Amino acid sequence: MKNINIMAGTSCLRVLRVHWIFFTAIVLAISCKRQEAAIQAEKEMVSTGKPQTELATCCWVSITNQATRKVEVYDPADASWTTPKWSWMPATALSYNATSELPLWDTPTDVKVRNNTVFANTAQVITATSYRLATIARYTGTGTRGQKLWVMGFNDTTRLHAMEILPDGNSVVASAGAAWPQGWIRIYSSSQPSPNHGVNTQYYFISAHAVLWDQTHQVLWALGNELRKYGYNTPRSGGTITNPKLDLLTSYTVLPSAWGHDLAADVNNPDQLYLTTNGGVYIFHISTGTFSDVPGAAQDTFVKAISSQPGQNTLVETKPGAGCTLNNWCTSVVNFYNATNGAAAGSRTVSGAAIYKGKTFDPNYY
Known part of the structure; x- marks a missing residue:
């Protein structure tokens, strides 16, 4: 765990200040992190009635x-990423159709886990995309983990890059398109039972790559050739839960550099x-509508994914190149950085992997 900040509580911070016993500090830091997780697990058991291992x-x-065509989840506290904590891909055993759905899952591009109880007997769900498939699946609750809750297939020019589920169970998917100037985001009534769960409205958006729900400001952010802020089911949009719509509030048309790739909340701000x-x-900076560079080594080009770790002052990034030859956008390495000064804070390698995005698996909206 060299240099990765996974410590919890003031007792751990005191240990880290004793630099001359660095190895002991790291061991105790990991222990504190585990203790913090155990405390949180107890809270979750009280509130949900479910053991922490399900959350x-x-x-x-x-x-x-x-490379494996799977979503895989790892723990940064593990020095070796050889066995994931959980892995998933659509399968017939998880209620996906072998003819109309499974062939559309090929290159996974995005995954999020969200606290969401809209779907019967669920506490958390995942959203996941491949170029031609978008889906919501059970993560916790009664039933099989990974079981299909909602799915939508697309044609071979769609190139889905991201997906977000809204707190009411409706969802937004982002398509970069197969060629410039294609692209769109589309909002679906995924909260509704079949056959009404396919009602949607599409919004043209060149090279749309990322969508993110902002719980604090109650808006949807989307990134492509520009950054956009959308209202959801506002009076002006005329949207409803059964026929959801977005309302473009602001476009930030000049990015610091061209072609947006990924978007994430700063979970600590x-x-x-x-x-x-690129x-x-x-x-x-939301209040001022301005951009600034991240500092230090965290500032890099062609980064495909970024996220922050709650309470850890750590950024997580992936960029193409290291250890991967499957395509020109993959890597086998996930990098960690200090969020304050951008200093490199370690990395983890998944041998043989072709990682497009490596991101914090955090179930909370911010």
Whole structure:
């Protein structure tokens, strides 16, 4: 765990200040992190009646592994990422159709876990995309983990890159398109029972790559050739839960550099978002509508994924290159950085993996 900040509580911080016993500090830090997780687990058992082993926990990291075609989840506290805490892909045993759905799952591009009880007997769900498939699946609750709750298939020019589920169970998917100037985001009535769960409205958006629900400001952020802020089911949009719609509130048409890739909440500062483009990694300051560079080594080009770790002062990033030859956007390495100064804070390698995105597996909206 060299240099990765996974400590919890003031007792751990005191240990870290004793630099001359560095190894002992690391061991005790891991212990404190586990203790914090156990305390949180107890709270979750009280509130949900479910054991902690069924719940997504901070601060695991999920990867979209295009070599295995799976979503895989790992613990940064583990020095070796050889066995995931959980892995998933659509399967007939999880209620996915072998003819109309499974062939559309090929290169996983995005995954999120969210606290959501809209679907019967669920406490948490995952959303996941491949180029031609978007889905919501059970993560906790009564039933099989990973079981299909909602799915939508697309044609071979769609190139889905991201998905978000809204607190009411409806969802938004982002398509970069197969060629410029294609792309859109589309909002679905996924909260509704079949056949009404396919009602949708599409919004043209060049090279749409990321969507993120902002619970603090009650808006949807979307990133492509620009950054956009949308209202959801506002009076002006005329949307309803059965026919949801978005209302474009603001477009930030000039990014710090061209072509947005990923978007994430700064989980420790509700006035900030993190975003990546071809040219760098940036902080977006919501109250002022301005951008600034992330510091230090965390500032890099062609970063495909960024996220922050709650309470850890740590950023998680993936960029193409290291240890992967399957395609020109993959890597086998997840990198960690200090969020304050951008200093490199370690890495984890999944041997043989083709990671497109590696991100914090955090179930909370911010």
